[in-house]
Amino acid sequence: MGEEEVVRLDRTKLLAARYRAAQARPYLASALYSLSVVETRRVPTMGVDRRWRCYVSPDFVARTPVPELSGVWVHEVSHLLRDHHGRSDRLPAAEQRDHLRVNVAQDCEINDDILADGLDLPEGTMSPKRFDMPDGLMFEAYLRMLPEEVRTLDCGSGAHGAARPWEESGDARGGVGDVEAEALRRSTAEAMRSHVRSRGTLPEGWKRWAEEILQPTVDWRRVLAGAVREALAWAGGAVDYTYSRPSRRSGALRGVVLPSLRRPLPRVAVVVDTSGSMGEDDLAAALAEISGVLKEVGVGKERVSVLACDADVHAARRVTSADQVELLGGGGTDMRVGIEAALRAPQRPQVVIVLTDGETPWPSEPASARVVAALIGETPPEPPSWIETVRVTR
Template structure:
């Protein structure tokens, strides 16, 4: 990380002091111990202070170690490993090309994401440390947001390719060892588990780390992509059912005089959308899920004439048929029994092969699977899971 003053090179690295600082960091923040001890120390007189590469090698300036106190070095150890745990180099690779070219500015934004947690946690850092308050920005944001808020002239910081993703001259030289991608992911998950245990035992964890641990242990998935994939897969399963028809005789019939052979046909499946209209459902979430389902059906060629929409009335525990998803209204109340809607869909004269259920999950489900494929889009913060034979997708805000 970058500090305000330049440190003169010293003849040799004080490893005892450096490793004592790492021990202090691991002792004070035990949930970071595994990650800290996975860093490989590389002495370098070309690195400004300390920096990391993508393979978890930590390059250390002897002069910087000589001029920095052990408590401050402990904070720097935590700062550098934070770049790697938060996958800053991987996230930098996904930035627009213009931002990637200004990698030192990206590094400052990343420092702001890290240092607000370090300082609020009562740890020490050397003078000149980059923090959100230094630029009049709020704490608690991701570096991608800080990158947009930083003023034009912000100086520079260089924590290495393990932060901003661009290999630095002091990383050259073919140093062996390091941590691979698979091991790095395992370290991130182990650290997140340790943070969760620490929080349960002691009840305190910096906000940024808490958010990070939750994301690692329960990664956010784009529910639209998952829901679309589930509906497509169910339609492909239903469309795979073939049958014989004499409406189009087989081309092989010409080879058999006086015999008409049937041909195989692959019918377009029928789809029923069953909608929970109870008061616990949210208008915006319901509309988003309906729009996603409608888009998928249109994309795969299932016309409106092959789609039925049923609204489960929360008050009378009945299902009413509507002509389109646009006519679905939230009726209020609660205690909807989605079995009513599913059974009504399956009793239709033109029985659907795929049933998509939109619900908050607080409903009884059929006791046994049916011949139709059932996909449940669970809307809300913490919906209960349906039976295992129902494919479920969580629609999150």
């Protein structure tokens, strides 16, 4: 019985496919030519690592037509340009561990643009339509919409972030460093902008990506979390004496009990605008973020009250999580009512967090508590300067 013939990597075909991709989409040329090729039989198709090394199966190259190979080149470099591995590092730990499911979501983010752009991809390619999902979303959104059991081929750590056994370590065979990768992303985004201005159009996903690279927006979740933490630290900074836990120095003085210092946890009131102009999804996202921060810093359920408010206060009750908030109301908007109701409570809060679209009157003078306003929507009006503001945008 003869030995099975070993297929050698057809580099001419592979590089011809990359040339075709660069000619068809010149704004991707610099990024495409920055990928270094590593031949391996340990990957079924093609994959990339964080250092922009592209691992290629000789068998896959042999059986795949050049137009489809061109599409795969664009697919792999898209993982790296969109910093999928960096974004994967910021996912919750449980989602990070399921790296093949993350890979499916990332493929959906990329492939809808590739297919809409008229490029070819191999049969069986993952796309949003395959799962009855809408086009144009980020992979983080697709990840929460996908069926639990779905899996795909492995695109490597350059996609989902998890190092693979077939990847080379460190600086082996060169590769692209973080600083150079950021420069490639920016130069590609600038090339896309020039392309649009001069003669062409871009798929929506690439257009959004280029705008974000050239005019980055601040992650509202991080800013909101920071503002809430800072307000809680300020409110908890006040110390008081207590005899419930005597000072350790009492032992040095016979018959004398010295009080110890304590830093009490602040009480928090969350005033939620439930008027008809509020976006429910953005509101839920902001509530979830606040709930997570309060839990993280140890402000327990007995120290948090939530007030649903439009032109009047409909409900004020303590909750343990954001999904317990019952949104009532739906009329006009006056957040002064909610803030005043929060400050009149028997257990007065030190921090008041207001979630609103900003279309409301505000108190005329600073409140006796720290007030943080999360402004939901694209162009919310500015509240008074003494209120700390965070803009919550899509």
